[in-house]
Amino acid sequence: MKRETQLELARVLQAYVRDGSTAQAPDVFHNPVAAYSDTARALAERERLFRGRPLFMGMSCRLPKPGDYLTEEIAGVPLLLVRGQDGKLRAFANICRHRGAPVASGCGHARVFACPYHGWTYGLDGRLTGIPEAASFPGVDKASHGLAPLPAGEGHGMIVIRLATGAPLEIDVDxxxxxxxxxxxxxxxxGYSYFASEWMAPAINWKFGIDTFLEAYHLPALHRNTVAPLIRGNLGAFDAYGEHGRMTFLRFSSTAWDGKPDAEWEVLPHIVAVYRLMPNTVLVFQSDHLETWRMIPGETPDRSRIEFAFYTPAPATTDKARAYWKKNYDLAIKTVLDEDFALGERMQRGFMSGLQDEVIYGRNEPALIHFHQRLQAALGPA
Ligand code: FES
Ligand SMILES: [Fe+2]
Structure with missing residues (x-):
């Protein structure tokens, strides 16, 4: 965040403290609970959001060297991300052109991908390089049987892909x-470094996973003993960036600014900047590091898979640094798992009960309203 933006936000947030207010949407928003529970809605999301739009996959430092790769499955698409010998990040359908086995599993470092079924081999650029017993495949041209490429882009330290074949293969990250x-x-x-990550599988709709990061209204009640003593409740600045949004929260430690000219304010240690990237990503910049959350829809509307990843401005090379980051890592995950997602699982049962027709986002929850309105617009008519 640029220094001018930091100061602007700091002034806005201080004014909210002074006036006892927060960023406000023009009106409350009523969202049918079907958004979180309906199977037809989940299918539309899969097609129009997850298969139709660029998806943030992680920071570039996840795959720093040529040959580094990872595999995932999103919206029914097995995919392979790999950095080529030329340094370029590529995405492919992780589907062998012989009979469809995944050519790679998990994550790691490879020079070549050898399909586990019959041993067809593929280069890091997806090209089919070897067919054992090739004489049995007359007319199967290696040049046209590489792994199916998926659109990918990399920029500003981020990797973005799209789960659809076809041109253009380059995503303009800007x-x-x-x-x-x-x-x-x-x-x-x-220049960031990857520290650690993990997957979790809460029994919640993927959108609730995002909702939980978008307002500070819930801090005093739900996080009474954890986050509430650190971050001001029901206070935040909101700014929309197209389909994405930024919510900025204020730490109580911002009293450090009191009585000082703003040129002397150190801003980042006293705010939390939460970026929501359409459709399924939340980036949380906390003082001195970055936490990312990717919400992936599960098989049914009441299930999701969520990846938490933690990135640091420099590699953690000493025990002291590792212990410091690990403490921050554990704190972030514990609050979300034990408090937000634990309550979310119980809320999801209410959503599925048939006894609830809507949820309401207040004027003090503008980032939630922006998110759900943008989703509705992207999904189009039911
Ligand atoms: S399915 Fe991959 S080599 Fe047969
Ligand atoms: Fe929370």
């Missing part, structure tokens, strides 16, 4: 970020 590029560059994300 265009996708709708004006957030400069802000991300100011954090120097391109």
């Amino acid at each position: 265009a996708h970020l709708s004006g957030l590029s400069e802000e991300f560059d100011a954090y120097r994300f391109a």
